[in-house]
Amino acid sequence: MTDVADSPARPARPARRGFGRRSPDDGPRASFRQLLPYLLEHRRVLVWVIVLSVLGAAASLGQPLLVNQVISRVQHGSTLGSIVWALVALVVIAGLISGYQHYLLQRTGEGVVLSSRRRLVARMLNLPIAQFDQRRTGDLVSRVGADTTALRAVLTQGLIDAVGGVLTFIGALIGMAIIDPVLLGLTVLVIGLSVVVVVALSSRIRVASRRAQEKVGDLTAAVERAISSVRTIRAAGATAHEVAAVDIDAEGAWEMGIQVARVSALVVPVAGIALQVSFLVVLGVGGYRVAAGDISVASLVTFIIFLFMLVMPLGNAFGAITSVNSALGALGRIEEIIALPGEDERDSRTASLADQRTDAPAIAFDNVTFAYPVSPQVSARVADLDAGAPTTNGEPALVLRNVSFEVPRGKRVALVGPSGAGKSTSLALIERFYDPTAGTIRLGGIDIAALPRDELRAQLGYVEQDAPALAGSLRDNLRLAAPDATDDACRAVLAAVNLGEVLGRSPLGLDAPVGEDGVMLSGGERQRLAIARALLAAPPILLLDESTSSLDGRNEQLMREAIDAVAEHRTLIVIAHRLSTVVDSDQIVVLDHGEVVGIGTHSELVATVPLYRELAKHQLLV
Numbered sequence: 001m002t003d004v005a006d007s008p009a010r011p012a013r014p015a016r017r018g019f020g021r022r023s024p025d026d027g028p029r030a031s032f033r034q035l036l037p038y039l040l041e042h043r044r045v046l047v048w049v050i051v052l053s054v055l056g057a058a059a060s061l062g063q064p065l066l067v068n069q070v071i072s073r074v075q076h077g078s079t080l081g082s083i084v085w086a087l088v089a090l091v092v093i094a095g096l097i098s099g100y101q102h103y104l105l106q107r108t109g110e111g112v113v114l115s116s117r118r119r120l121v122a123r124m125l126n127l128p129i130a131q132f133d134q135r136r137t138g139d140l141v142s143r144v145g146a147d148t149t150a151l152r153a154v155l156t157q158g159l160i161d162a163v164g165g166v167l168t169f170i171g172a173l174i175g176m177a178i179i180d181p182v183l184l185g186l187t188v189l190v191i192g193l194s195v196v197v198v199v200a201l202s203s204r205i206r207v208a209s210r211r212a213q214e215k216v217g218d219l220t221a222a223v224e225r226a227i228s229s230v231r232t233i234r235a236a237g238a239t240a241h242e243v244a245a246v247d248i249d250a251e252g253a254w255e256m257g258i259q260v261a262r263v264s265a266l267v268v269p270v271a272g273i274a275l276q277v278s279f280l281v282v283l284g285v286g287g288y289r290v291a292a293g294d295i296s297v298a299s300l301v302t303f304i305i306f307l308f309m310l311v312m313p314l315g316n317a318f319g320a321i322t323s324v325n326s327a328l329g330a331l332g333r334i335e336e337i338i339a340l341p342g343e344d345e346r347d348s349r350t351a352s353l354a355d356q357r358t359d360a361p362a363i364a365f366d367n368v369t370f371a372y373p374v375s376p377q378v379s380a381r382v383a384d385l386d387a388g389a390p391t392t393n394g395e396p397a398l399v400l401r402n403v404s405f406e407v408p409r410g411k412r413v414a415l416v417g418p419s420g421a422g423k424s425t426s427l428a429l430i431e432r433f434y435d436p437t438a439g440t441i442r443l444g445g446i447d448i449a450a451l452p453r454d455e456l457r458a459q460l461g462y463v464e465q466d467a468p469a470l471a472g473s474l475r476d477n478l479r480l481a482a483p484d485a486t487d488d489a490c491r492a493v494l495a496a497v498n499l500g501e502v503l504g505r506s507p508l509g510l511d512a513p514v515g516e517d518g519v520m521l522s523g524g525e526r527q528r529l530a531i532a533r534a535l536l537a538a539p540p541i542l543l544l545d546e547s548t549s550s551l552d553g554r555n556e557q558l559m560r561e562a563i564d565a566v567a568e569h570r571t572l573i574v575i576a577h578r579l580s581t582v583v584d585s586d587q588i589v590v591l592d593h594g595e596v597v598g599i600g601t602h603s604e605l606v607a608t609v610p611l612y613r614e615l616a617k618h619q620l621l622v
């Protein structure tokens with residue numbers, strides 16, 4: 001019943017190999033191998049880029065040979081003829097090829113960013129709910145925005161002319177070997193040293209740039225927190241405090257950026273120094289060899305041009321090291337999420353709704369026990385503190401204990417109990433946002449763990465506690481679960497939950513925006529809009545987690561009427577914070593500290609369950 005990622009007993013499954021074993025300092029890492037699927041999607045363009053690279057390299061390598069000819073002809077007093085034109089043509093062709101190739105790689109880079117965003121968002125929105133409990137929203141947002149953008153650099157800077165660069169490098173090496181192996185030996189010695197230095201520095205760049213990206217994630221999370229709670233922060237007079245908190249994260253990102261800059265500052269001049277030193281060595285030793293008659297002036301000039309051609313791609317590669325390493329760091333953060341199992345991947349799909357029994361209750365809890373999964377980070381911190389909460393003896397604290405109750409078809413059942421008793425958790429388990437640690441929940445007699453989640457959820461309408469309205473129009477909100485609903489159906493359902501008046505408020509009607517998180521609606525209106533949304537999909541079972549915010553008399557009346565409208569012809573499980581909403585329920589289940597302490601009608605419970613009597617007394621119902 002309990003599946004792997006949600007299991008409190010077992011920590012969330014470590015991601016695929018390469019992400020699983022790492023020290024806290026050692027964030028997600030990616031290799032070029034993981035980049036391959038993204039590149040292979042664009043293999044046609046990349047093959048074309050390679051062909052252009054080969055042509056470009058040939059056009060470049062042809063230039064020193066022609067220069068050699070020009071010098072020899074000038075030395076021997078012969079006419080230059082078409083050679084100069086051929087040289088000009090080669091330079092122009094090499095330039096055109098390089099421009100077109102650059103465009104193709106930029107385009108492919110954008111394509112890689114697009115497909116990484118698609119894959120990441122598709123996986124992210126399909127992760128088990130526990131992952132969202134344990135991760136910071138801003139950090140996830142930053143992965144979709146900033147990290148995917150960093151991937152572009154692999155193509156636009158890393159792979160730019162990589163093949164052409166290698167060919168030019170090899171061609172230049174061969175040309176130099178033919179002209180003068182001694183000079184080549186000296187050149188290779190100097191350049192080899194520069195490569196050793198850069199390779200040694202590149203791992204430091206990788207670590208620094210990955211940390212820089214993590215810091216950007218922290219920064220986005222801090223900004224997201226501040227913006228999403230802006231009213232509370234403003235009202236608490238805590239704006240300056242929050243600005244300072246965001247500032248600390250911004251500074252952290254800046255510091256890491258500076259670290260990257262410091263290490264890359266060491267790398268960038270290496271190619272230049274290598275070129276200068278080898279140029280001076282070649283000029284000195286080459287000049288001596290020309291004087292000694294070992295090589296001609298034309299050969300020395302050609303050798304020097306080849307030297308530039310050898311060092312140029314090397315310089316490009318050194319220059320790309322920072323951006324490629326940061327792209328690989330970003331890819332690590334993207335793949336860390338993509339490697340997590342999606343919630344639907346763990347569906348057993350061994351049963352179908354057709355197996356429902358008509359004589360079975362709509363929903364039945366059978367000895368359900370549950371503890372929320374504890375994130376590995378929290379576990380580690382608790383272990384460090386050697387403290388009990390939120391776990392006991394290393395085990396997560398139980399939120400539900402052996403809970404059993406039945407909800408007959410077509411009946412209205414209320415869950416009541418003090419705050420933290422486990423009411424909302426029970427609805428979350430019916431929705432399979434989490435799976436019970438022990439026990440079974442059945443829908444029409446079928447263990448819901450055996451049903452595909454989408455089939456199960458199609459049977460359920462769920463109205464969260466203080467349900468948020470989604471930014472967008474009234475119509476967008478209503479059609480979330482019923483995309484084909486007509487405008488007439490939308491209007492009818494709004495009227496059913498007493499929201500007809502909201503429609504008349506704006507000339508835009510159903511197109512009227514509700515604001516970010518529905519700020520343009522009152523708390524009661526948001527809750528009723530959420531009920532309308534659930535109703536429109538016409539599910540046979542409705543789970544309603546009543547708003548905790550106190551509603552005035554009129555709103556409460558409107559809400560009761562809305563619930564009555566909802567209850568018709570369907571099974572309703574309602575979490576009531578105001579007993580007045582549920583006194584006429586068919587059955588009331590009283591929860592306390594995760595245990596069922598009473599089941600019955602209002603009058604039965606007032607007579608037999610002290611906790612319920614107490615609750616009713618507080619709410620002036622007895």
Ligand SMILES: Nc1ncnc2c1ncn2[C@@H]1O[C@H](COP(=O)(O)OP(=O)(O)OP(=O)(O)O)[C@@H](O)[C@H]1O
Pocket residue numbers: 133372399417418419420421422423424425426465548
């Ligand atoms: N996502 C979560 N991760 C960890 N613990 C949680 C999570 N959600 C709720 N809890 C804990 O589970 C317990 C039960 O919470 P639940 O929301 O089910 O209570 P409730 O009866 O609905 O309370 P209320 O009436 O205040 O809404 C609480 O102690 C709460 O702190």
